[in-house]
Amino acid sequence: VKYRPLADEAKSIEAESFIIEGETIVTDEAGLSDFHTLRSAITRRPQDLYLVAFDLLHLNGHDLRDMPLKDRREILQAVVPAGGHIQFSEALPGTGEAVYHLACEAGLEGIVSKRLDSLYRSGSTMNWRKIKCYVEKEMDIIGVKRETGKPAMVLMADKGHYMGGAFVTFKADKRQDLWDRVQGKVGAPPPKGLAKEKAEWLKPGLVGRVKFLKGEEKLRHASLKGFREEE
Incomplete structure (x- = not known):
């Protein structure tokens, strides 16, 4: 119920079934993710929520987790319609250290990074990291x-x-x-x-x-x- 607008928008994705991995965010006036107001937005302003999608694990009954990340993301980008509240997370060029520094300087909460050639594995792994500022x-x-x-x-x-x-x-x-x-x-x-x-x-x-x-x-x-x- 809390995420009904996002759930309704997910119906526009042209697929019978899918499992997307991403982060739910709400943005401030500058268009940046605003962690402080996320909790209240979930209950009071669900129409303002965005799902930033960065990985695709299953599609139409097919398990994609043994595909390299770059291939999974290529399919994800093709599946997610542009311009909605479910958005494909574009990769940032450069080294992880430089991207992390820029994210912190911009006032963002942190970054999510994954190895382009990595397969998807649940649990603790060094193939993907969520690093907060x-x-x-x-x-x-x-x-x-x-x-x-x-x-x-x-x-x-x-x-x-x-x-x-x-x-x-x-x-x-x-x-x-x-x-x-x-x-x-x-x-x-x-x-x-x-x-x-x-x-x-x-x-x-x-x-x-x-x-x-x-x-x-x-x-x-x-x-x-x-x-x-x-x-």
Whole structure:
């Protein structure tokens, strides 16, 4: 029901049966994929969704997974009508590293890449990768978690909004410098809504530079890259 407009459009594909692999997206005013509004669009604006198709696994009862990717995509391009909400994903020329850099610079969530000669295999494989972009940003360090047997984490807030935790992976001397600064700020009350978190809460004044996955509402795969005292 949520994807009814895309399901209805799929009926225009001239095939008896097919299995397409792709990503559902919604675009912003600039025409770029907007991960932040995707969830609400699925339930409230399904007519704005696009399916970006990049692989074809089955067609009219035939299993295509043992064909090289370039051949599967050639058939996919011929099958998908142009100009609709189900779109063929054009390949970008150049090296994967350059394409990834350009995607991140353009504000995109990341890239999907596949080897042109690869056969399709389910499960974990190096023949295709989904690589997300990371960003770095300064946020307030409002707490720390230092539990025995677990990696240390700092808890972050951005303009008063709790963002979650980032792992502390510094070497011993830099890590000790962080703990020395933390010690002078321990003793703040738990922020509203976070009383159940097992953490040491800090008084304001310590800022951290965090690297984290782009396009997420909370910190994911985040690590602390640096820290400073507010002047």
